[in-house]
Amino acid sequence: MTGSDSAESRLPGGIRLPFEIQVEPRLHVPRWLSPLISVIAILVALLLGALVLALVGGDPVRAYAHIAGAAFGSLGVFSDTLVKATPLIMTGLACSVAFQMKLWNIGAEGQFYMGALGASIVILAGVVPADAPRLVAIPIMLVAGVVFGAAWGLVPGWLKARLRVNEIITSLMLNYIAIALVNYFIFGVWSEGGFQMTRTFQQAAWLPRLSDLAEQFPILRGLTTHFGLVFAVVAAVIVWYILFRSLWGYEIRLIGDNPRAAKYAGINITRNTVFVMMLSGGIAGLGGMSEIAGVVHRLQGSISPGYGFTGIIIAWLAKLNPLVVLPVSVLFGGLILAGREIQPAGVPRLIQGIILFMLIASEVFLRYRIRLVRRP
Amino acid sequence: MDPLIILHAGVATGTVLLFATIGEIFAERAGVLNLGLEGMMLIGAMSAFSVTVATGNGLLGLIVAMLAAGGLSLLHGVVTIHFQADQVVSGLALTFLGTGLSLVFGEGLNKAGAISLLPTLTIPVLASIPVLGPILFTKQSVMVYLGYLLVPVAWFYINRTRPGLHLRAVGENPTAADAMGLSVYRLRYSYVMVGGSLAGLAGGTISLAISPGWFSELTTGGMGWIAVGLVIFAQWDPWRAAFGGYAFGALRRTILDIQGPQTLLGLRNPFFFNPYFGFFLQMLPYAFTIAVLIIGSREALRKRLGAPAALGLPYVRGERGH
Numbered sequence: 001m002t003g004s005d006s007a008e009s010r011l012p013g014g015i016r017l018p019f020e021i022q023v024e025p026r027l028h029v030p031r032w033l034s035p036l037i038s039v040i041a042i043l044v045a046l047l048l049g050a051l052v053l054a055l056v057g058g059d060p061v062r063a064y065a066h067i068a069g070a071a072f073g074s075l076g077v078f079s080d081t082l083v084k085a086t087p088l089i090m091t092g093l094a095c096s097v098a099f100q101m102k103l104w105n106i107g108a109e110g111q112f113y114m115g116a117l118g119a120s121i122v123i124l125a126g127v128v129p130a131d132a133p134r135l136v137a138i139p140i141m142l143v144a145g146v147v148f149g150a151a152w153g154l155v156p157g158w159l160k161a162r163l164r165v166n167e168i169i170t171s172l173m174l175n176y177i178a179i180a181l182v183n184y185f186i187f188g189v190w191s192e193g194g195f196q197m198t199r200t201f202q203q204a205a206w207l208p209r210l211s212d213l214a215e216q217f218p219i220l221r222g223l224t225t226h227f228g229l230v231f232a233v234v235a236a237v238i239v240w241y242i243l244f245r246s247l248w249g250y251e252i253r254l255i256g257d258n259p260r261a262a263k264y265a266g267i268n269i270t271r272n273t274v275f276v277m278m279l280s281g282g283i284a285g286l287g288g289m290s291e292i293a294g295v296v297h298r299l300q301g302s303i304s305p306g307y308g309f310t311g312i313i314i315a316w317l318a319k320l321n322p323l324v325v326l327p328v329s330v331l332f333g334g335l336i337l338a339g340r341e342i343q344p345a346g347v348p349r350l351i352q353g354i355i356l357f358m359l360i361a362s363e364v365f366l367r368y369r370i371r372l373v374r375r376p
Numbered sequence: 377m378d379p380l381i382i383l384h385a386g387v388a389t390g391t392v393l394l395f396a397t398i399g400e401i402f403a404e405r406a407g408v409l410n411l412g413l414e415g416m417m418l419i420g421a422m423s424a425f426s427v428t429v430a431t432g433n434g435l436l437g438l439i440v441a442m443l444a445a446g447g448l449s450l451l452h453g454v455v456t457i458h459f460q461a462d463q464v465v466s467g468l469a470l471t472f473l474g475t476g477l478s479l480v481f482g483e484g485l486n487k488a489g490a491i492s493l494l495p496t497l498t499i500p501v502l503a504s505i506p507v508l509g510p511i512l513f514t515k516q517s518v519m520v521y522l523g524y525l526l527v528p529v530a531w532f533y534i535n536r537t538r539p540g541l542h543l544r545a546v547g548e549n550p551t552a553a554d555a556m557g558l559s560v561y562r563l564r565y566s567y568v569m570v571g572g573s574l575a576g577l578a579g580g581t582i583s584l585a586i587s588p589g590w591f592s593e594l595t596t597g598g599m600g601w602i603a604v605g606l607v608i609f610a611q612w613d614p615w616r617a618a619f620g621g622y623a624f625g626a627l628r629r630t631i632l633d634i635q636g637p638q639t640l641l642g643l644r645n646p647f648f649f650n651p652y653f654g655f656f657l658q659m660l661p662y663a664f665t666i667a668v669l670i671i672g673s674r675e676a677l678r679k680r681l682g683a684p685a686a687l688g689l690p691y692v693r694g695e696r697g698h
Binding site for chain 2: 183
């Protein structure tokens with residue numbers, strides 16, 4: 001696409017329009033433009049999603065109304081939405097930090113599972129004594145989850161840094177391996193009564209929930225939002241600080257923008273590749289830990305309906321800004337929560353795909369100004 | 377654990393990877409990375425199966441599969457070629473979109489019942505070659521033979537024809553190709569669609585011939601991603617893609633078969649006595665993909681080979697630096 005291309009104003013077949021379409025590169029991007037375009041892109045995506053829903057015989061208006069009501073309609077469901085948003089914040093952060101360096105970690109899903117596995121191992125293998133208080137059990141689980149997730153990020157990071165192996169494919173392959181590994185443990189090692197799940201953890205390994213405070217504050221009765229949300233928000237602030245207020249974050253962003261300049265500036269790209277992938281994996285692992293300690297209280301299969309992949313979309317929608325990841329995750333948490341009951345089952349995934357497509361397609365409007373000019 | 381059966385089935389499964397990998401080689405040779413193979417294969421598998429269920433015509437099913445996946449890849453083309461969006465993210469979006477569309481339109485298709493599979497053939501003379509005959513030319517699906525044809529044709533097209541030269545020029549040095557009078561955009565669109573159509577064919581081959589039916593996302597089970605990895609192992613060469621594809625096909629079959637016998641090489645078979653070890657077998661294709669990538673990357677470093685020089689870069693006429 002070039003500057004002022006008048007050839008584009010002629011439609012196929014040589015039909016001449018009464019105006020000319022001019023495409024010019026933008027020299028200055030106003031601050032309000034980027035969020036505006038994102039919002040428009042999402043609206044267009046929802047419209048297209050409605051079209052597909054209508055095509056397969058669904059009722060898009062009812063489906064969307066249902067999603068809105070089932071996700072944000074009352075304090076109770078909003079609390080459930082926050083429960084879904086918690087792991088999404090962590091996977092969204094994991095993707096944001098890696099994408100800032102143009103490291104395409106699409107293995108957050110596997111790192112999430114590994115975090116859950118790590119946090120379970122310390123409980124089920126007796127690293128944490130059965131009578132240990134919550135203040136001991138939870139931090140050990142947290143560390144184990146982060147370490148396991150980081151280890152799962154280390155593999156593609158090291159392969160990329162040392163052997164220049166494409167991290168997209170290795171991180172994705174590790175997803176399948178992580179899920180098979182978790183399956184081995186829940187089927188073969190810790191299966192509880194032949195079911196595909198481990199025994200329930202002792203209560204000291206549960207993250208506190210809002211409903212735990214229901215005796216003092218009756219309004220909180222039945223609310224499932226758990227302490228993992230606090231982890232998530234704190235993680236978002238820390239990642240934001242690292243990325244935008246620390247020297248390390250400056251290095252990460254410089255490598256992402258211009259690796260050659262970063263190299264000339266003496267930044268160690270190899271080491272940063274490994275560390276950023278570990279940080280990314282660690283945050284995703286924290287998500288897995290918080291999910292099993294806060295929601296299911298045991299290790300089981302399908303703890304994630306694709307949180308790691310939705311994290312990619314969230315990161316992109318948030319323009320890789322950790323603080324924007326928070327509200328975006330709440331929206332997607334609502335979509336996932338309400339989407340569970342919508343038939344056909346692929347609809348949430350479809351809408352996510354359309355949203356991501358519209359987002360990246362709409363970025364052309366940030367780079368180019370498209371004007372209609374009347375022919376003289 | 378009959379090696380002939382394993383290799384016979386391996387060639388059949390490998391054909392799926394072969395189609396997808398060679399399709400992606402075309403797109404990447406033109407400079408466009410398309411990570412959406414998994415999504416396009418799912419669309420292909422779903423549409424081939426549903427059309428065949430509805431019409432009973434497998435050929436029609438394959439054609440629709442190629443059109444559907446090719447059409448989907450066109451979206452990737454518009455976004456990355458004209459809009460210059462990041463090819464990685466667009467490919468991921470395509471994966472989501474393809475998966476979502478195939479799940480939505482494939483709803484209930486798993487209960488659709490049986491279809492008549494694509495025919496199998498035995499090639500009269502070739503089938504009597506010792507060892508190779510029973511593996512390659514006996515009772516294989518027509519798609520397998522199509523795969524045999526595709527490999528040399530693709531290689532010849534890319535390396536020995538004028539359009540193939542143009543294809544490589546657009547992927548290595550689009551500015552020079554443009555100066556030669558080639559339409560960079562038009563060629564890139566064409567090869568993205570070739571890649572998409574072949575991915576659709578790969579999907580259709582699964583659902584109509586290799587493991588017939590529609591099993592939602594499990595239909596492909598990550599094969600699209602394995603194909604993306606195989607392209608790197610193959611160094612963008614169809615012959616190496618064939619080798620990699622068939623080897624992976626054989627591996628998948630071995631994994632299925634290895635849990636059968638009580639003894640393995642004269643030892644107690646741990647996979648028979650502890651079926652849970654099967655989960656480690658399931659990891660193997662993915663672990664092998666990583667291993668194969670490491671091999672491919674090391675080789676590329678040593679021989680100073682590499683991806684097409686303009687792979688992943690949008691082309692903007694008049695901008696320097698590509």
